[in-house]
Amino acid sequence: xxxxxxxTFYQGESxxxxxxxxxxxxxxxxxxxxxxLGNRLAAMGKKVVVVDLDPQCNMTQYFxxxxxxxxxxxxxxxxADRTVWSFVRPINQAQNLNTQRxxxxxxxxxxxxxxxxxxxxxxxxxxxxxxxxxxxxxxxKPGGIEATLWCHLLISGLDHQISNLDYVLFDLGPSLGPLxxxxxxxxxxxxxxVSPDLFSLYSFDNLNTWFNSLKKSIKMTKSIVDEExxxxxxxxxxxxxxxxxxxxxxxxxxQQYVTRTTKGERRKTKxxxxxxxxxxxxxxxxxxxxxxxxKLNNDEELLxxxxxxxxxxxxxxHEAHSPIAGLTSADGxxxxxxxxxxxYVEDMDLICRNWVDRMERSNxxx
Numbered sequence: 203x204x205x206x207x208x209x210t211f212y213q214g215e216s217x218x219x220x221x222x223x224x225x226x227x228x229x230x231x232x233x234x235x236x237x238x239l240g241n242r243l244a245a246m247g248k249k250v251v252v253v254d255l256d257p258q259c260n261m262t263q264y265f266x267x268x269x270x271x272x273x274x275x276x277x278x279x280x281x282a283d284r285t286v287w288s289f290v291r292p293i294n295q296a297q298n299l300n301t302q303r304x305x306x307x308x309x310x311x312x313x314x315x316x317x318x319x320x321x322x323x324x325x326x327x328x329x330x331x332x333x334x335x336x337x338x339x340x341x342x343k344p345g346g347i348e349a350t351l352w353c354h355l356l357i358s359g360l361d362h363q364i365s366n367l368d369y370v371l372f373d374l375g376p377s378l379g380p381l382x383x384x385x386x387x388x389x390x391x392x393x394x395x396v397s398p399d400l401f402s403l404y405s406f407d408n409l410n411t412w413f414n415s416l417k418k419s420i421k422m423t424k425s426i427v428d429e430e431x432x433x434x435x436x437x438x439x440x441x442x443x444x445x446x447x448x449x450x451x452x453x454x455x456x457q458q459y460v461t462r463t464t465k466g467e468r469r470k471t472k473x474x475x476x477x478x479x480x481x482x483x484x485x486x487x488x489x490x491x492x493x494x495x496x497k498l499n500n501d502e503e504l505l506x507x508x509x510x511x512x513x514x515x516x517x518x519x520h521e522a523h524s525p526i527a528g529l530t531s532a533d534g535x536x537x538x539x540x541x542x543x544x545x546y547v548e549d550m551d552l553i554c555r556n557w558v559d560r561m562e563r564s565n566x567x568x
Contacts (some may be wrong), residue, residue: 218361222372222392232395234259236373241525242554244315248368254321256375262320287322332380342426353388354442363512394454406484452560496564507553
């Protein structure tokens with residue numbers, strides 16, 4: 203069993219490991235990666251919950267069948283109560299979080315083997331609320347700390363609600379805004395999906411600057427609290443707050459690009475090769491930002507794995523609301539696609555085992 207071993211406001215130990223898929227660049231196959239890696243974790247016998255915190259709700263739309271999707275979202279008032287918005291709405295309304303709500307977080311089941319906390323477009327409203335509370339956090343005001351660390355409460359609530367939960371995975375939008383900041387402050391680890399292009403290099407530069415600034419802000423706030431005589435140890439957020447920025451960078455996943463074939467051999471195109479050669483350097487610079495307990499082994503790279511290019515099968519999987527590994531002839535799979543699907547499963551299982559190994563070596567392991 204993996205996970206952060208910590209005491210929370212609940213009785214007993216929390217064993218869940220919270221991991222985010224995070225990059226400020228869009229179009230890198232993030233949602234498809236989260237969904238299909240979550241499926242392979244479930245196939246390994248792990249209990250997994252995916253939380254859709256991208257206001258575009260692509261993960262929820264992929265996960266739910268068309269009828270379930272319409273039933274959930276057709277009425278905006280009732281949909282709010284059946285999605286992650288029901289948990290975070292108090293923040294948007296400048297109210298204290300109610301710890302009792304953490305026992306009844308909405309989850310959905312589907313073909314993927316994991317459970318989903320559905321997203322909601324209203325989540326985009328949180329950025330303004332959390333930006334305002336960030337000022338209070340930096341001044342070490344308890345209300346600002348509680349609002350900023352709301353995601354720790356969500357993780358603990360899911361762990362309490364679902365017995366023997368192993369992983370909580372966060373599908374985040376491509377943003378460096380307050381919402382994603384609050385999630386990263388509560389997570390144990392994150393990995394960055396990228397594509398072999400120029401803007402992926404910029405994304406690592408952005409993350410480097412962003413995390414550097416975040417670390418300084420957290421350190422300053424903790425120094426203010428250290429001077430306070432008030433005892434805050436009974437607050438549900440105190441232990442997580444005391445850790446500071448504990449999230450670890452476990453590496454990146456790259457999308458596969460289509461290569462050219464010359465005399466029967468696949469060859470890298472010049473432009474993509476140049477970007478691929480540069481990405482490890484930028485990723486390593488980001489890795490050095492963190493006081494990681496996860497250490498690279500000899501000759502180990504930060505590349506967790508390359509997501510296979512599946513051509514039309516990605517669209518087919520989304521239409522069927524199925525992981526690629528679960529596609530059948532009833533979903534429209536034909537001919538050589540069956541072999542392609544099976545090879546995909548082999549590749550994804552290899553990536554998944556590598557990822558699990560890194561989480562075991564991170565600060566999430568006891």
